[in-house]
Amino acid sequence: MLKDRLYYKDPYRTTFKANVIREGVEDGRPFAVLENTLFYPTGGGQPHDTGKLNGIRVTDVEEKDGEILHYVEKPLNALVVSGKIDWTRRHDHMQQHTGQHILTAAFIETAGCATVSFHLGSESVSIDLDTEHLIDEQLEAAEKRANEIIRENRAIETRWVTEGELDRNRLRKEIAVDGEIRLVIIPDYDYNGCGGTHPYSTGEVGQLKILGMERVRKKTRIHFVCGNRILDQLEKKNRILKEAVGMLSVPEENTTEAIRRLLDTNRALEKQLAEAEGRLLEMEARSLVTTGPLVKASFKDRPIGVLQKLGRAAATAREDAIVLLTVRNGGKLQFVAARGSEAKVSMKQVAAAALEATGGKGGGSETFVQGGGDTSLTAEELLSVMASAIE
Template sequence: MTEKLYETMSHLATCKATVVSCERSGEGFDLILDKTVFFPEGGGQPSDVGTVNGERMSEATIRDGIVHHFVDREFTAGEEVECVVDMAVRFPRMQNHSGEHIVSGIIHRLYGFNNVGFHMGSKDVTLDIDGELSDEQIRNVERLANKAIAENVRVTVHYPDPDEANKIEYRSKLDISEGLRLVEIEGYDMCACCAPHVERTGEIGIIKLLEHIRYKGGTRIHMLCGFSALEDYHGKFRELSRISEMLSAKKEECADAVENLKTQLGDTEYKYRNIVKAALLAKAENAERTDGDLVFIVSGEFRDGLLELVRAAVPKCGGICAAFAGDDGDYSFIMGSNTVDLREKSAEIRSALKAKGGGSPDMIRGNSAATASEIHEYFNI
């Protein structure tokens, strides 16, 4: 068994340890020590990273009570080494994990729901609750969670024996006969957990519930705490500042400015569509009547107006009215006719014009990889 210093001293960043064994594992080595400050992956939290005698320790795992450290070089059994945890990585994780306990504890106490899923990712912390929470309830949870931070209450680790454990109310009851580790946040939560936590809630700094969605009959919450929340705020504030500058609007007025811009854009698009429609209808009106086929090839900006063009021009031809929009090798098309069964002819058209599509006897549509000259050649124009 490895002596796990991280279980009782979460702020301890260094220790001296003795090498028990070191064996080749993949491209590195599996190092086992008599004691360790490195938390192995578990309970939804990634493992610590750091160094052993200055060499990178990239991951720690635990099997049968033994912590395995994955390092880049070999060490000798019996050798004394210095272990150093990267606290710039661990401490924000401690903040996030302790914050999650507070949030889950409050939800359980107020609404009776349980945390049934927890994941600490690179961008946020995700927890799944087995009941639906309203917007108002989420705001209440966030307010109370930050109240817990302001109170700076103690976070205590307990190791109750089985008899004591049976008398304690705690979340995440596991089928453990011995070695149960309970993390208590005074007045807010008691939960079985293997990870290092802050010593007082004030160390968390802030708890921010970023968003919540309905998920599998319950609620999925995305949240951040402490330095992670601060980094998230910095990033979003930078983006808001950029948007504010682009819109020439105050930061607190950006939403209204975007709404106005959307309205203006909608008006512009409406006017543009009318201009496109008028231009295509003019083409149809100016086309000479023919007993044969009538073909229009226009630029891609007119794609949305092909239907109006074909409908207006079909009466002017005795064959097929075909309208193409785009460039050589990438055309959208619509074809209509009052005299030709286009559904029967579609196989021939697809083959000749490298096309895909289909439709009804009087109208087909699709895409073509043909060139303008190939289109003209097919229609003998």
């Protein structure tokens, strides 16, 4: 029975002995099935336990067809095993999963938003709320309520019930399992079906901190951490802040203002650079049209966006100009064709010839076209094809 599994009977226990029922190999990974186990298998949003069996590392634990498969680094070749789980990992998962229960109930209570999914990652935890619209004040209210429940150190009850004994009016969400139903209950706060491991009281969660939110497929995803992970996040952020302070050469309290000044300076420099590049393109365009109305030029490793600006600038600089430009960017050969206001040739016929030669895609108008494709033609050969289209 599910309730007889060791990780349910005592989630704080770390060592055990068990008979080996069978061993096997699946997709090149050796595994063992035991008579009973402390190793929690991946499920319900909670990752599996890790640890060792007879000193051999357990890398994964999955439940399949009612059996728990312990994937190990090498075959056990044993009838009886001594097992030890990684308590640091187990306790972390207990903190995060319980924090999820508490925060989910807090969002229902403070914002009327239900949780539709849950993910316990290696660094942070996330829940997806069934709403597209959530404001910072609602995040703060839910976080505050969750931490109140944690600080009150309320008892956490686990109870096995049958479907007939289930109080569906109190359920946070509908239960999808039949037969043995396991409830995790925080009295007068949360009543929910769950197969995960949990501590005996909310105080063991330590504290909960929301890290941020994002919109995902018409839902709102909340990222948060609990317990020791808050210290990990604080250490990480302090390390980043210390590095930033060092690069900016300012006191820590002036970091925000220093970054703001740096961004303002960067935006001003970007504007100046864009203006300078524009002037250089205009000079290049005027130089191109000095040789006559038909302009042909090929390039290598030059962004197509720059060629577009150059083509338009050259067509503006000389009203009777026909400008044909090609560029080789890696395996792709691209082209631009533009005409001045007094030129009569349609650039669409130039594009048609170029696309047929390259087997690529493109398009445009009577006055300006662009395109390209993967072809072995050289940029100079494509220029010849384009020039032939206007002769």
